Amino acid sequence: MYVTIPSECTIEASIAPLASATPKTAEARLKSGAYLYFEGDEVEWLYQVTSGVLRLTRLLADGRRQVIAFGYPGDIVGFPANDLHHTDCEALTDVRLQPFRRSHLENGEGDPELHCALLQAALREISAMQDHFMMLGRKSATEKLASFLCVLSKRVGEDLGAYRQITLPMSRSDIADFLGLTTETVSRTFTQLRKSRIITIDNIHTIIIQRPTALLSLAEGDHD
Amino acid sequence: MYVTIPSECTIEASIAPLASATPKTAEARLKSGAYLYFEGDEVEWLYQVTSGVLRLTRLLADGRRQVIAFGYPGDIVGFPANDLHHTDCEALTDVRLQPFRRSHLENGEGDPELHCALLQAALREISAMQDHFMMLGRKSATEKLASFLCVLSKRVGEDLGAYRQITLPMSRSDIADFLGLTTETVSRTFTQLRKSRIITIDNIHTIIIQRPTALLSLAEGDHD
DNA sequence: CGCAAACTTGAATAGAGTCAACATCGGTGG
DNA sequence: CCACCGATGTTGACTCTATTCAAGTTTGCG
Numbered sequence: 001m002y003v004t005i006p007s008e009c010t011i012e013a014s015i016a017p018l019a020s021a022t023p024k025t026a027e028a029r030l031k032s033g034a035y036l037y038f039e040g041d042e043v044e045w046l047y048q049v050t051s052g053v054l055r056l057t058r059l060l061a062d063g064r065r066q067v068i069a070f071g072y073p074g075d076i077v078g079f080p081a082n083d084l085h086h087t088d089c090e091a092l093t094d095v096r097l098q099p100f101r102r103s104h105l106e107n108g109e110g111d112p113e114l115h116c117a118l119l120q121a122a123l124r125e126i127s128a129m130q131d132h133f134m135m136l137g138r139k140s141a142t143e144k145l146a147s148f149l150c151v152l153s154k155r156v157g158e159d160l161g162a163y164r165q166i167t168l169p170m171s172r173s174d175i176a177d178f179l180g181l182t183t184e185t186v187s188r189t190f191t192q193l194r195k196s197r198i199i200t201i202d203n204i205h206t207i208i209i210q211r212p213t214a215l216l217s218l219a220e221g222d223h224d
Numbered sequence: 225m226y227v228t229i230p231s232e233c234t235i236e237a238s239i240a241p242l243a244s245a246t247p248k249t250a251e252a253r254l255k256s257g258a259y260l261y262f263e264g265d266e267v268e269w270l271y272q273v274t275s276g277v278l279r280l281t282r283l284l285a286d287g288r289r290q291v292i293a294f295g296y297p298g299d300i301v302g303f304p305a306n307d308l309h310h311t312d313c314e315a316l317t318d319v320r321l322q323p324f325r326r327s328h329l330e331n332g333e334g335d336p337e338l339h340c341a342l343l344q345a346a347l348r349e350i351s352a353m354q355d356h357f358m359m360l361g362r363k364s365a366t367e368k369l370a371s372f373l374c375v376l377s378k379r380v381g382e383d384l385g386a387y388r389q390i391t392l393p394m395s396r397s398d399i400a401d402f403l404g405l406t407t408e409t410v411s412r413t414f415t416q417l418r419k420s421r422i423i424t425i426d427n428i429h430t431i432i433i434q435r436p437t438a439l440l441s442l443a444e445g446d447h448d
Numbered sequence: 449c450g451c452a453a454a455c456t457t458g459a460a461t462a463g464a465g466t467c468a469a470c471a472t473c474g475g476t477g478g
Numbered sequence: 479c480c481a482c483c484g485a486t487g488t489t490g491a492c493t494c495t496a497t498t499c500a501a502g503t504t505t506g507c508g
Binding site (some may be wrong): 171172173183184186187188190191204 | 453
């Protein structure tokens with residue numbers, strides 16, 4: 001999951017489970033805190049998240065970290081480059097996964113439909129990452145966090161009477177490293193959204209969006 | 225071309241012309257300043273740059289711009305998402321291009337080797353974009369510009385006696401919008417590199433790298 | 449319950465942005 | 479061929495946003 005431009009209709013196709021004539025490999029499970037793979041590992045499988053949330057990270061030599069993406073249900077993770085994984089991947093919650101052999105992406109291996117679906121997922125990934133560039137390079141802290149909450153609300157928000165509720169399984173520093181901020185700035189920005197009565201923070205991991213329209217216009221850069 | 229982590233060995237495979245059993249479509253040419261496609265156009269072709277430089281951009285409603293990538297010789301541009309282009313693409317110099325039908329990427333269409341090469345290019349694109357995230361999200365102005373010059377030096381730098389020379393066909397504001405900075409900051413950072421005798425600026429579009437090692441360590445975050 | 453990790457808040461700082469003036473470049477037309 | 483002019487680039491002064499550093503608070507786990 002990347003932070004895409006909220007105004008444009010999000011491409012939802014990836015959320016559907018990939019159809020396949022091939023008998024499915026047994027579902028994989030991962031406990032919260034377990035790693036699915038590490039940077040440098042050889043890629044054998046791609047995975048579609050069935051339930052739960054993954055976190056993909058890259059590290060710089062000096063310890064600076066970038067969260068590349070969060071893997072939400074429907075997302076496909078593990079695209080190889082030069083046969084290798086280029087991120088670490090950790091489960092933020094218990095996770096269920098549908099594995100697909102890498103060969104299904106790379107040479108079809110007798111199931112053209114699955115091959116095509118995986119390829120389309122990779123192409124959507126490129127487009128979503130382009131949107132995320134805009135977010136990292138050109139948006140303010142408030143716009144970044146508002147955009148992030150908007151995307152999550154749309155993807156995994158639950159209706160709660162008139163409002164919408166989001167569960168955040170990741171820490172503040174995960175959010176910071178995803179949006180290119182510090183934990184302090186993320187925390188302050190949450191407080192600011194709370195004080196302007198746009199959100200309420202039920203507990204650290206549960207956000208209720210009180211004024212979705214206000215949040216959306218913050219995300220799009222309408223000043224305050 | 226993205227700004228990747230300098231320490232890691234750059235994946236050079238994409239620079240080779242794509243081999244193909246299929247008779248090649250005639251080379252396309254584009255004059256400097258001409259557009260190859262616009263955001264929202266339907267994708268019919270992908271292109272591998274043969275010579276010259278392209279610039280891929282996305283715009284935000286309020287005019288903020290992100291340069292998504294520069295297309296240097298060997299790079300493949302025009303990956304579709306939902307059948308559409310998601311950036312504008314302009315030629316910064318006269319450009320020569322090898323077109324490939326989109327169908328060669330999407331269903332092979334009788335040339336599995338070409339299909340595979342295009343797919344691998346898309347996968348490398350994802351990995352390179354992940355590196356670029358780190359750059360946009362976590363690096364300082366100096367690190368960004370130093371990294372940018374390192375990558376260009378490696379990809380398209382020319383030996384000039386003991387030094388290396390880079391030609392920059394793009395404007396300062398193109399560089400700024402690529403690195404998530406302002407033109408003023410790009411300009412000031414060039415000046416700073418010049419004053420520390422790491423580079424000389426022969427003319428606005430020609431940079432000579434005097435101390436590549438110093439530039440590399442700036443790129444990697446060694447403080448001054 | 450106790451403790452470490454995660455989170456929040458505050459004050460001070462630094463790095464990049466903004467605004468404005470000036471310099472340089474490059475193309476056009478006299 | 480040179481002078482002019484707009485576009486592009488540089489520099490300076492100032493501002494402001496986000497970071498840093500530090501102190502507290504809350505959370506959740508053993």
